[in-house]
Amino acid sequence: MVSSYLVTIYMYTFSPKYLYRVPAVKPPTLENLRELSQSMGLQCTDVDLRVYLEYITGTLRGYDRISQMVGPLLPVKYPRTPGYWKCDIKGSDNGRLSGKTIGIKDNVAVAGVPMMNGSKLLEGYTPEFDATVVTRILDAGGRILGKTNCEDLCCCFNSFTNATGPTLNPHDRSRSSGGSSSGSAALVAAGEIDLAIGGDQGGSIRIPASWCGIVGLKPTFGLVPYTGACAIEITLDHLGPMARNVYDCALLLEVISGLDGNNDSRQSSSVQVPEYTKQLKTEMAGKKIALITEGFACCERDVQDVVRETALKLTTKGAVVEEISIPLHKDGNAICSAIGLEGAYNCLYKGNGTGYHWKGYYPSSMQEALTKGFNLRPQDMSETFKGAVLFGAFIQKNYQNKFYSKAQNLNIMLTAAYNKVLEEYDVLLMPTSTYTASKLPKKDSTLKERLKMDSGMELNCIPFNCTGHPAITINAGTSIYGLPVGLMIVGRHFDEVKVLQIAYAYEQLQKI
Structure with missing residues (x-):
């Protein structure tokens, strides 16, 4: 350090x-x-x-x-009543988000509003700048009502690691909301806010959206600027929209997407932002949908059945739904875990939430606050992050970057495997999470039991953080336990239009 x-x-x-x-x-x-x-x-x-x-x-x-020297600051354009967690920041008097209330995941900076990123390590930190997505929401007339709970340093797929306590699932308060965008999903599902910003490095938008029965989109890597958010690993970081329906998800995506000057090197100069909301309705006749065999095989039986039944419904509208095997999908978790665990150790832990070796805007006050936290109170890291740090330190000491580098190379193969199928099919389809919302841990649960609760649900989500493909989850129905089941649709890079169109078509069929 x-x-x-x-x-x-x-x-x-x-x-x-x-x-x-x-x-x-x-x-x-x-x-x-x-x-x-x-x-x-x-x-x-x-x-x-x-x-x-x-x-x-x-x-x-x-x-x-x-x-x-004095460096540049991200702009703060609108007055606000800060509060703590809850706030009230009204943006422009008109715009595409006029009348919409929004929550911001607490790994994203909002000037004047305390930010913890779910962790005691950042307790007492208040950013002096707005993240780019926050400015864009306010410019579009959105009204920000607060920060939403997230898991400790966003390093958990469950919802019990936030330093202030667990986030309860609104469908069953004894169960998890999923992580790490737990508060965003729970508040949208409960109707407390209309829209939310989530973050996704391995399924952290899609898993909680799936478990809470809402819509969540991990955009193509680099479509939405990450400027002003706490990073985990710069090749996996995504911010994206969460909403109760596909239209609102598309609307928020329109607002937050697009180039951010030279602030974020995750972005490519080729980024274009169409009006997604005006292209949602389209004919399904002739559309080709690939059900990924390996994406179903890793899931619980009732999850498979619900998603498969919903997936076949579009055949009534003329779509072609076929099952396809992508054997390398089974290795996606191993590939992305090597990148994510070692990347988190170097970027989030050693790089204090910013990392190194990339061009763009570094949120230095956030970095300094994390530096202080890691130096003064490392014992307050969550159990899941302590495990990640121990693992990362061991691998780095004994093998340096050998496996991280190889995993990035294997990711080229994984990306090509999905792209090959996407040359013939419009989208890929599979369950979002391998199982539905799990019970929250009991007070007397062991460390071993709690760590086990943070694995397995992400197997279908995590590969697409590595490959950068856009992936949306919508509600496909309920399990035998009455819990929401998510259906995930994956598309070609920067083809969010097609992903949203097919998600919208499924959503309309669910209403019939």
Whole structure:
């Protein structure tokens, strides 16, 4: 971890005789360099180290200059009544979201509103900037009513790790809402807000949307800017819309999508944003839908049955629904887990929620707050994140980036496997979660039991965070236990129109 003094801003200290400045970075001593040389096996002599000491001290003058300079800030365009969790921020007097109330997942910055990202580590932090998606919502006339609960550092697929307590499923308060966008899904499902922003690195929009019976879309990687949100792994990070119906989901997607200048290197210059809401209605005759065999095989039987029955309904409108095998889908979880676990260790933990080596806007105050949290109270990390950090540290120490790199290479194969089927079919279809909302852990549950509750439901969701394909979940019906079952539709990169059209067609059939 970076020592706390590395992020200390230039300070001015008064004395009776003179004013002097404390350097932004405390220069090393010869002993510091000697210890580093020994630990790294560099075999530097003291003569060498004295030369390096002079060189490093000179280089640090540049750090002093950086510390003095004032960087750009993301704009804060609208007055607000901040509150804590709940707030009231009214945007433009007119726009596409006029009259809509919105909740913002608590890994996304809203200026003047405290942000915890579900964790004690960020307790006391209040951003001074609005994330890009927040500004776009307000520009479109939306009214933000608060931050929504999320799981601790967004690192759990269940809904019991938030530092303030579990998020209860509105369909059955003894059950989980799913994670990590747990509060967004629960509040939309309960009718407390119209729309919500969710975040998705492995299913964190789609799993809670599925378990709460609403619509949730993980867009194509890079369609929606991530600027101003806390990152987990920059090759997996997505923000997206959550709503009670497909139309509202498409509406929010229209508002938050599009290029964000040079702020987010996740984005490509080829990003285009059509008017999704005007293209929802289309003829289903001739549309080809591929049911992915491996996507059904990993699910509980009642989940399979509900999704399969719903999937076949579009044949009555002339669509072609066929079952197709993509064997590599079974390896998607292993591939994405290697990227996600090692990536989270380097980007979220060592990189303090920002990571390194990418061009764009770094939310430095958020990074500094996480640095402080990791340094001063690491014991307050959630159990699930402690496991991820232990795993990441072990792999990095013994294997460096070997498996992360190989997994990224295998992801090229995985992406190609889906793309090959999507050349012939309009979309892929499978259950969203492998099972319905699980019971929340009991007070006397063991660590082993709680960790087990954070795995298995994501098997169909997580591969598409790696490959970046757009994926939407809609409610397909209810299980034998009366719980919502999600149906996931996956499309070609940047073909959200087709994904939304087919989701909309299913939604209309469900009303009949």
